Amino acid sequence: MKFVxxxxxxxxxxxxxxxxxxxxxxxxxxxxxxxxxxxxxMNIDYAPVWTEELxxxxxxxxxxxxxxxxxxxxxxxxxxxxxxxxxxxxxxxVLSLVDIIMMACCVxxxxxxxxxxxxxxxxxxxxxxxxxxYLYVVVPIGFFLMLIRLLFIFIMxxxxxxxxxxxxx
Amino acid sequence: xxxxxxSWIVMLISSMPITFTVLIVSIxxxxxxxxxxxxxxxxxxxxxxxxxxxxxFFIFSxxxxxxTGITDRIFRxxxxxxxxxxxxxxxxxxxxxxxxxxxSGSAHADAGGLGKIEIQAMREEGYDDGFSGAITASSxxxxxxxxxxxxxxxxxxxxxxxxxxxxxxxxxxxxxxxFSLMILVYIIAKKRNYKTYPRTSLKEKAVSFxxxxxxxxxxxxxxxxxxxxxxxxxxxxxxTSLYALLLGIFYYKTFTFKKLRQVLKDTLSSTVVIxxxxxxxxxxxxxxxxxxxxxxxxxxxxxxxGNPIVFLLAVNLLLLVxxxxxxxxxxxxxxxPILVPIAVQLGIDPVHFxxxxxxxxxxxxxxxxxxxxLFVVAKxxxxxxxxxxxxxxxxxxxxxxxxxxxxxxxxLVLFLPGLMR
Numbered sequence: 001m002k003f004v005x006x007x008x009x010x011x012x013x014x015x016x017x018x019x020x021x022x023x024x025x026x027x028x029x030x031x032x033x034x035x036x037x038x039x040x041x042m043n044i045d046y047a048p049v050w051t052e053e054l055x056x057x058x059x060x061x062x063x064x065x066x067x068x069x070x071x072x073x074x075x076x077x078x079x080x081x082x083x084x085x086x087x088x089x090x091x092x093x094v095l096s097l098v099d100i101i102m103m104a105c106c107v108x109x110x111x112x113x114x115x116x117x118x119x120x121x122x123x124x125x126x127x128x129x130x131x132x133x134y135l136y137v138v139v140p141i142g143f144f145l146m147l148i149r150l151l152f153i154f155i156m157x158x159x160x161x162x163x164x165x166x167x168x169x
Numbered sequence: 170x171x172x173x174x175x176s177w178i179v180m181l182i183s184s185m186p187i188t189f190t191v192l193i194v195s196i197x198x199x200x201x202x203x204x205x206x207x208x209x210x211x212x213x214x215x216x217x218x219x220x221x222x223x224x225x226f227f228i229f230s231x232x233x234x235x236x237t238g239i240t241d242r243i244f245r246x247x248x249x250x251x252x253x254x255x256x257x258x259x260x261x262x263x264x265x266x267x268x269x270x271x272x273s274g275s276a277h278a279d280a281g282g283l284g285k286i287e288i289q290a291m292r293e294e295g296y297d298d299g300f301s302g303a304i305t306a307s308s309x310x311x312x313x314x315x316x317x318x319x320x321x322x323x324x325x326x327x328x329x330x331x332x333x334x335x336x337x338x339x340x341x342x343x344x345x346x347x348f349s350l351m352i353l354v355y356i357i358a359k360k361r362n363y364k365t366y367p368r369t370s371l372k373e374k375a376v377s378f379x380x381x382x383x384x385x386x387x388x389x390x391x392x393x394x395x396x397x398x399x400x401x402x403x404x405x406x407x408x409t410s411l412y413a414l415l416l417g418i419f420y421y422k423t424f425t426f427k428k429l430r431q432v433l434k435d436t437l438s439s440t441v442v443i444x445x446x447x448x449x450x451x452x453x454x455x456x457x458x459x460x461x462x463x464x465x466x467x468x469x470x471x472x473x474x475g476n477p478i479v480f481l482l483a484v485n486l487l488l489l490v491x492x493x494x495x496x497x498x499x500x501x502x503x504x505x506p507i508l509v510p511i512a513v514q515l516g517i518d519p520v521h522f523x524x525x526x527x528x529x530x531x532x533x534x535x536x537x538x539x540x541x542x543l544f545v546v547a548k549x550x551x552x553x554x555x556x557x558x559x560x561x562x563x564x565x566x567x568x569x570x571x572x573x574x575x576x577x578x579x580x581l582v583l584f585l586p587g588l589m590r
Contacts, residue, residue: 015434015437018437018441019433019437022225022433022436022437025222025225026226026229026407026410026411029222029226029403029404029407030407030408030411032404033399033400033404033407033408036399036400037399052219055219055222056217056218056219056222057217059216059217059221059222059225059444060213060216060217062225062437062440062441062444063216063440063441063444063445063448064445064448066437066438066440066441066444066445067188067441067444067445069437069438069441070438070441070442070445073438075438075441075442076186076187076188076189076442076445077186077187077442077446077496077499078184078185078186078187079181079182079184079187079494079495079539080184081494081538081539082182082183082184083182083183083184084184094183094184095184097183098180098183098184098185101180101185101189101193102185102186102189102193105189105192105193105196108196108200108205108208109192109196109208109209109212112205112206112208112209113209115206115209116206116209116210119206135213135217136209136210136213138213139209139212139213
């Protein structure tokens with residue numbers, strides 16, 4: 001399926017963003033320590049003030065970009081020992097309901113995340129040259145990506161199922 | 170408020186990810202009571218913390234240590250040191266975990282990386298799978314007690330307690346924990362007549378020590394760095410990762426860039442799961458604070474239980490019960506902000522409280538049905554889960570005794586941090 005292949009490609013993109021953020025984060029923290037070391041601080045008159053804030057922002061990016069990837073891989077932890085014991089049909093209904101509620105939650109966060117951007121655009125962080133909107137933009141983006149992943153999983157749950165039942169008839 | 174908790178519990182048992190259950194009840198509350206505009210700010214604020222940044226780096230360094238084969242060398246060193254005690258590889262397993270815990274901050278990295286080697290070695294020597302799996306799982310709990318420690322970083326961040334003091338507060342409990350497990354292994358080994366290795370020569374000991382030495386230096390770098398003021402716990406975590414990376418590339422020469430991608434992938438997925446949970450719970454924390462839940466619980470405890478020891482026992486009982494079904498990190502995030510102010514009011518040192526809570530949670534990862542460490546060990550060791558769940562039971566007893574010791578003798582935790590002042 002063409003659609004599925006395209007979808008898989010978007011996953012690689014997400015992973016690339018995350019890895020880039022992580023490497024940048026690693027370097028930022030190391031730069032911060034480097035300029036504090038005595039032999040360096042004595043010779044170079046430069047104290048990076050932006051590292052602390054930038055590293056925090058990068059961590060926020062990693063978390064919000066990555067959580068949709070974790071939804072795809074089913075890595076967010078839930079308690080499934082009770083649901084596993086339910087009869088098949090009931091279990092399926094419960095799981096679908098869970099997906100729908102989660103998607104609704106994403107929609108709420110997208111809407112209010114966008115509304116919040118208006119306020120955030122007027123605030124500025126201490127050391128970085130961008131407005132806070134660049135930080136809070138991860139909320140609508142992150143939840144939008146999660147919504148897509150959830151929707152995909154939700155559709156996939158029904159697709160192969162309908163095919164096999166057709167084959168049986 | 171009752172409907173809030175009721176719907177939360179219903180969602181929790183319906184297999185929804187814990188993160189989302191927390192988010193959903195919170196936004197429903199905010200939508201109905203006003204203040205939904207804050208949701209977006211709160212969720213970002215939950216992870217926008219410099220102390221919490223230590224978490225991804227400690228996960229990273231633990232994964233790097235496993236990928237670079239540093240774990241093999243630690244295992245060999247441990248074998249040379251304690252392999253001759255009755256119970257042989259059982260003691261090696263415990264001792265190696267204690268050494269490795271000085272480099273990794275989570276029980277998962279220990280059970281997953283080192284555990285694989287340990288179980289393989291024990292299987293080759295003819296130990297039964299249940300016994301070796303249970304030792305591996307139970308000894309991995311020292312990972313988050315010995316510095317560095319991911320749960321203690323998170324505790325420090327949400328309870329505003331010095332992470333450095335928490336770290337060294339965990340050292341004695343970690344050693345006690347390993348020691349109590351070794352006593353148990355000794356007793357079992359004597360009873361079942363397990364074979365032992367001949368005592369190794371001093372030369373063999375020295376060779377294996379030199380081979381493992383750079384890796385064994387890590388906890389000392391962390392502690393010395395934090396307390397001499399060269400770097401913060403977060404920076405210590407980054408330095409540890411860099412150190413592991415450099416050791417792997419230049420000293421042990423076992424590291425390839427192919428491995429790096431897998432390491433990054435594993436690191437990021439654990440980071441994100443913990444980070445997103447922290448973010449979500451910060452939204453719920455706001456709701457609970459608005460409803461003054463922590464104050465109400467505090468008032469209840471203080472009027473009914475005035476004694477700190479009784480309070481600690483009650484809290485630990487509650488946590489042990491919760492720990493059997495809910496993932497431990499979620500419990501720490503949920504319970505700590507509520508309980509720490511009460512503990513402080515009752516005159517309990519927050520460092521003592523933190524180490525006790527984390528130790529308790531580590532027993533939680535060993536108790537089925539929701540024993541994360543058991544899942545990991547069952548997976549890497551290819552041991553049937555029911556067998557492991559049965560074999561782990563005797564190993565919980567010594568850990569439980571250590572927990573009680575820690576509750577009744579706060580000095581076990583507070584002695585070392587006290588020296589650092």
